[in-house]
Amino acid sequence: MRRVAIVGVGQTKFRTRREDKTHPELAFEAVKKTLEHSGLNINDIEAVVYGSMDPFDGIYRPELWDSTSSGIFKPHMKISTGGTTGLTTALAAYEHVASGLFDVVLAIAVQRVGECADAQSVLNTAVDPIYERHSGVGAIHVASFQATRYMHEFKATEEDIAWVSVKDHKNALKNPYAHIKMDVTVEDVLKSPVICSPLKLLECCPRSDGAAAAIFASEEVAKKIRDNPAWILGEVTISDNYYIGDRPNLAVWDSLALAGRRLYRAVGIDDPKKDIDVAELYSAFSIQEILELEALGFAKPGEGKDYAKNGITFPDGDIPTNPSGGVLCTNPIGASGLIRIIEASLQVMGEASNQVENARVALAHAWGGTLQFHTLFMVSSSKKFGR
Amino acid sequence: MKIGIIGIGLTDFRIHKEPFYNLAFEAAKKAVNDAGIDRGDIDSFVLGGYDNLGVGRTIANMYVAPAAGGYLRHEIRVADDAAFALPMACMRILAGLSDICIVVGFGTTSEIPLELVELQSLDPLFYRPTNLSIWAYYAIQKYAYSSKFGVDEERIAECVVRDRKNAKSNPYAFKREELKLDDVLNSEYSVYPLRKLETAANCDGAVALILAEGTIAKRLSDSVVWIKGFGWSNSNYYFEDFERLPATKFAAEMAMKKAKMDSIKAFENYEVMDLVSNHQLMILEALGLADWGKGYEIADSLNLNSSGGALSTNAYGTTGLFLLANAAIKLREGLFDSSLVHAMSGYARRSCVSLLGV
Numbered sequence A: 001m002r003r004v005a006i007v008g009v010g011q012t013k014f015r016t017r018r019e020d021k022t023h024p025e026l027a028f029e030a031v032k033k034t035l036e037h038s039g040l041n042i043n044d045i046e047a048v049v050y051g052s053m054d055p056f057d058g059i060y061r062p063e064l065w066d067s068t069s070s071g072i073f074k075p076h077m078k079i080s081t082g083g084t085t086g087l088t089t090a091l092a093a094y095e096h097v098a099s100g101l102f103d104v105v106l107a108i109a110v111q112r113v114g115e116c117a118d119a120q121s122v123l124n125t126a127v128d129p130i131y132e133r134h135s136g137v138g139a140i141h142v143a144s145f146q147a148t149r150y151m152h153e154f155k156a157t158e159e160d161i162a163w164v165s166v167k168d169h170k171n172a173l174k175n176p177y178a179h180i181k182m183d184v185t186v187e188d189v190l191k192s193p194v195i196c197s198p199l200k201l202l203e204c205c206p207r208s209d210g211a212a213a214a215i216f217a218s219e220e221v222a223k224k225i226r227d228n229p230a231w232i233l234g235e236v237t238i239s240d241n242y243y244i245g246d247r248p249n250l251a252v253w254d255s256l257a258l259a260g261r262r263l264y265r266a267v268g269i270d271d272p273k274k275d276i277d278v279a280e281l282y283s284a285f286s287i288q289e290i291l292e293l294e295a296l297g298f299a300k301p302g303e304g305k306d307y308a309k310n311g312i313t314f315p316d317g318d319i320p321t322n323p324s325g326g327v328l329c330t331n332p333i334g335a336s337g338l339i340r341i342i343e344a345s346l347q348v349m350g351e352a353s354n355q356v357e358n359a360r361v362a363l364a365h366a367w368g369g370t371l372q373f374h375t376l377f378m379v380s381s382s383k384k385f386g387r
Numbered sequence B: 001m002k003i004g005i006i007g008i009g010l011t012d013f014r015i016h017k018e019p020f021y022n023l024a025f026e027a028a029k030k031a032v033n034d035a036g037i038d039r040g041d042i043d044s045f046v047l048g049g050y051d052n053l054g055v056g057r058t059i060a061n062m063y064v065a066p067a068a069g070g071y072l073r074h075e076i077r078v079a080d081d082a083a084f085a086l087p088m089a090c091m092r093i094l095a096g097l098s099d100i101c102i103v104v105g106f107g108t109t110s111e112i113p114l115e116l117v118e119l120q121s122l123d124p125l126f127y128r129p130t131n132l133s134i135w136a137y138y139a140i141q142k143y144a145y146s147s148k149f150g151v152d153e154e155r156i157a158e159c160v161v162r163d164r165k166n167a168k169s170n171p172y173a174f175k176r177e178e179l180k181l182d183d184v185l186n187s188e189y190s191v192y193p194l195r196k197l198e199t200a201a202n203c204d205g206a207v208a209l210i211l212a213e214g215t216i217a218k219r220l221s222d223s224v225v226w227i228k229g230f231g232w233s234n235s236n237y238y239f240e241d242f243e244r245l246p247a248t249k250f251a252a253e254m255a256m257k258k259a260k261m262d263s264i265k266a267f268e269n270y271e272v273m274d275l276v277s278n279h280q281l282m283i284l285e286a287l288g289l290a291d292w293g294k295g296y297e298i299a300d301s302l303n304l305n306s307s308g309g310a311l312s313t314n315a316y317g318t319t320g321l322f323l324l325a326n327a328a329i330k331l332r333e334g335l336f337d338s339s340l341v342h343a344m345s346g347y348a349r350r351s352c353v354s355l356l357g358v
Helices: A023-038 A062-070 A085-098 A119-124 A139-154 A158-172 A186-191 A219-225 A254-267 A286-295 A333-349 B020-035 B061-067 B082-094 B114-119 B134-149 B153-167 B181-186 B214-220 B246-258 B277-287 B295-299 B319-332
Strands: A004-011 A047-051 A076-079 A104-112 A194-196 A209-218 A230-239 A278-280 A361-368 A373-380 B003-010 B044-048 B074-078 B100-108 B189-191 B204-213 B225-234 B269-271 B338-345 B350-357
Touching: A004 A023, A004 A085, A004 A219, A004 A333, A023 A062, A023 A104, A023 A209, A047 A062, A047 A085, A047 A333, A062 A076, A062 A104, A076 A085, A076 B074, A076 B082, A076 B225, A085 A104, A085 A209, A085 A230, A085 A333, A085 A361, A085 A373, A085 B074, A085 B082, A104 A333, A119 A139, A139 A158, A139 A194, A139 A286, A158 A186, A158 A286, A209 A219, A209 A333, A230 A254, A230 A333, A230 B061, A230 B074, A254 A286, A254 A373, A278 A333, A333 A361, A333 A373, B003 B020, B003 B082, B003 B214, B003 B319, B020 B061, B020 B100, B020 B204, B044 B061, B044 B082, B061 B074, B074 B082, B082 B100, B082 B204, B082 B225, B082 B319, B082 B338, B082 B350, B100 B319, B114 B134, B134 B153, B134 B189, B134 B277, B153 B181, B153 B277, B153 B295, B204 B214, B204 B319, B225 B246, B225 B319, B246 B277, B246 B338, B246 B350, B269 B319, B277 B295, B277 B338, B319 B338, B319 B350
Parallel strands: A047 A076, A047 A104, A278 A361, B044 B074, B044 B100, B269 B338
Antiparallel strands: A004 A209, A004 A230, A104 A209, A230 A373, A361 A373, B003 B204, B003 B225, B100 B204, B225 B350, B338 B350
16 A cells, blocks of 8 residues: 655644634644645645534634635545544545545644534534433533443542543643643642533533644655654544444443554554554543543553553653643644644654654544544554564 | 446435435445445445535434444545545545445435525625625626626526436436426526526435445446546635636546546536536536537537436535436446536535546
8 A cells, every 4th residue: 555644734722712813814824834844835735635523613614715725726625524523634635645646635624613602512413303412412421421430330530530631731731732731730630610520620621723734645755855754554433323322331432442453453553552652542531531541452441540640641651642731631623633643743753842752653543423433543653563 | 446336326306304314324225235235345434415504413424324334334424515525435445445435425405594504604704794695606607607608598598408308307306397498587586697497406315326446346246337537626715707617627627637538528428516507508618518608509419417417406415426326327227338427516616527437
């Protein structure tokens, strides 16, 4: 298969409301930074893949208006898959190049969650209007179900889970683009208001405005652009059944585990704990990192709860997760997945603001729907996986 | 590498009481049966269609992916007319990531106020406050086109008559009653100078196509329809060139280039997404089949919109894939050897062109 690398990345600063810029101006900010990072100009971009979850933004099909920033008179494709949108946008861009049809493709995701009164109400319109919608269920509610079940099944405490928040917030302090920058203690997390029991305010992601972009290039072109591209080793998506009530066990993310095994098999990963140096996981709520660590083989069932508490997932630990501060500190929903692969790429390029030492292989993850979708990417400083 | 269509499934196209995901299920099941495979043989699910305002539900693929059989499999949704999902599926196969892929398109125009929905796609600062609905914009296009090139209203109205005549014999078409030129010319105005019978017939429906990598396609089917090429493009967000369709021109050029084909006139059948009457002629001209303003001179000499076109069937979100499926059926039936299928969206500023053959 044709090798593909990420050769340039860029992000805007993320805030609750970016009132200083219009939708396409946000897109422009991300595109400009990405082009500067790659040394390319807009005419070098052969095709564009655009991602967004429209219902938050106060504009339908924003790709039309934002094309003034991302490119006109080009092949321009829109992807939208819920919370995974950013990473499926990356996946589509990757496949544009891997197909052999293009050499240089821009992936961009833009989101203005601040335009809607309440993101959870919007997300509630994604669930079945007859059986589930009346319950008011949104993303935070399904995460609270996960937390409750996990605490019951594995005797986890609220303190165990709170440590994930402490770690992510400390990491975000080193990320110049992060939305929430606070140094918090376990006590701070536990004392913060309960949003949806047992999840507390500091364990829940913010709603962010901003944009992110990345350029995917073929091997021949990538080598000319930079010495340290982030090579794509593999990608996987998976779609589960629709109803949240049909998940076999909310304490175990089995569809993610399946997707992870498929990715590891494709790449040649035997032991993710040893073979993967850093992971950017879509942990919009503290509990989710614990489930993700276990599903992806970084921890055995029930062990994930101890990782943050014991420093294992801190940047200097054995399995660093979310050195960017993660979704818990920055969540422009449809762009959050793209940020995961951008941060993973910066890690293997050796250019991350919160650099993990000797990071050579990085995992990027996003989930979407009501725990329905997962997308995974593996990037590396080497063209092939191998220790 | 070659890519073939080995299964085709369509629902009826009408105003349905069933939700869009039930329609997607019906189309996917028909396509799977038509291909003679099991849904478990499909490794990738590429969906096409709108969500949010465009279909009345947020994250529409949450519903459609399981309905189409995408259970614990690869799935992605192209948020545009489903014709734009065909290139995405083909690229996945070309990349070697898929052997058998299903493309599913869905549209339920009856559930949404289409004019208001499309209006929300205009920026809130300059265009949206003008209340420029799609029909109002297309009316401007008609006015600009007819005045710039001196094309009579009769020549434009003939496009409706042509489509409806073909729709009569298409069991999948929504509006199948034949119309006379006077019927069109005497129908009331929708937005001057566009008459109601000159606008697309809005309805609901779903389409599914099973695509397979060439070797597998030949093993599984004796009547493969080959995808010879595809191209897609956008054009300037800010309205310009009212009388031309630049996105269509660029999409066609890309498709021809990628297919290494020289003559756009070589196809035996053309399906074009004429959301209004004048689009039919404008598309022919943008494709390069006729000089600007001369589309009417060649329209009757072509096998054009044998499906009845968008003027007869417009399920917002899957109209382009509907045209493509109809072209594929005709190719499989041996009526033609090659087809060019055109789709467009977003106030005609995005276009996708697919080239099919046997």
